Amino acid sequence: MSEGLFPAEPRRIAPGACHLPGWLDHGRQRRLVAACRRWALPPAGLRTVRMPSGGRMSVRQMSLGHHWYPYGYADTAVDGDGEPVKPFPSWLGEWAREAVCAAFGEAERPPRYDIALINLYDGQARMGMHRDSDERSPAPVVSFSLGDTCVFRFGHSAGRGRPYADVRLESGDAFVFGGPARLAYHGVPRVLPGSGPAWLDLDGRLNITVRER
Numbered sequence: 539m540s541e542g543l544f545p546a547e548p549r550r551i552a553p554g555a556c557h558l559p560g561w562l563d564h565g566r567q568r569r570l571v572a573a574c575r576r577w578a579l580p581p582a583g584l585r586t587v588r589m590p591s592g593g594r595m596s597v598r599q600m601s602l603g604h605h606w607y608p609y610g611y612a613d614t615a616v617d618g619d620g621e622p623v624k625p626f627p628s629w630l631g632e633w634a635r636e637a638v639c640a641a642f643g644e645a646e647r648p649p650r651y652d653i654a655l656i657n658l659y660d661g662q663a664r665m666g667m668h669r670d671s672d673e674r675s676p677a678p679v680v681s682f683s684l685g686d687t688c689v690f691r692f693g694h695s696a697g698r699g700r701p702y703a704d705v706r707l708e709s710g711d712a713f714v715f716g717g718p719a720r721l722a723y724h725g726v727p728r729v730l731p732g733s734g735p736a737w738l739d740l741d742g743r744l745n746i747t748v749r750e751r
């Protein structure tokens with residue numbers, strides 16, 4: 539959110555994990571929120587995810603490019619309305635590659651991003667510690683946050699417990715995790731309701747993770 543005189547520096551959180559505060563300028567934040575509003579509509583729009591354990595995720599979720607369900611990818615919303623997943627837009631892949639470059643420098647092999655998972659959090663929503671492990675590609679995951687600030691917990695790949703870092707992700711922040719951090723456990727223990735920027739006109743928090751299948 540810091541579209542100020544002094545853009546914040548990238549912050550290394552763990553080897554392979556980098557926080558880019560205020561990385562999306564206001565124009566890009568507005569564009570991404572507007573796109574999410576369109577994508578959220580049916581067919582294959584936002585849904586509540588049921589876990590194999592019987593529980594439900596507290597976020598509302600949808601995908602672009604390939605449809606994520608617990609635990610795999612499909613071409614249609616197999617655990618939703620069954621409709622074909624919406625296409626992954628090339629501009630979002632370009633933003634993600636730019637973020638990887640800002641975090642770690644020019645990649646030897648730039649990722650060919652083809653998936654976005656979109657999560658909508660209300661004030662009570664959380665995400666438990668998990669790994670993003672349903673992709674075959676080792677390409678870094680790029681996360682974009684919009685609206686309310688959250689506490690993003692970023693740990694390690696050996697298990698859900700400590701040590702971990704609690705990072706505040708604000709509207710416009712990017713977070714990149716790849717290399718030794720690609721399979722690190724992470725989650726969202728808390729959202730701060732009403733903390734998002736008024737000009738964005740978004741109730742709650744949106745998170746978009748961009749991935750390569």
Ligand SMILES: O=C(O)CCC(=O)C(=O)O
Nearest residue numbers: 655657670690726745747
């Ligand atoms: O909401 C976030 O910041 C993280 C989302 C996440 O970990 C996921 O979609 O796999």
Ligand SMILES: [Fe+2]
Nearest residue numbers: 668669670724
């Ligand atoms: Fe994740």
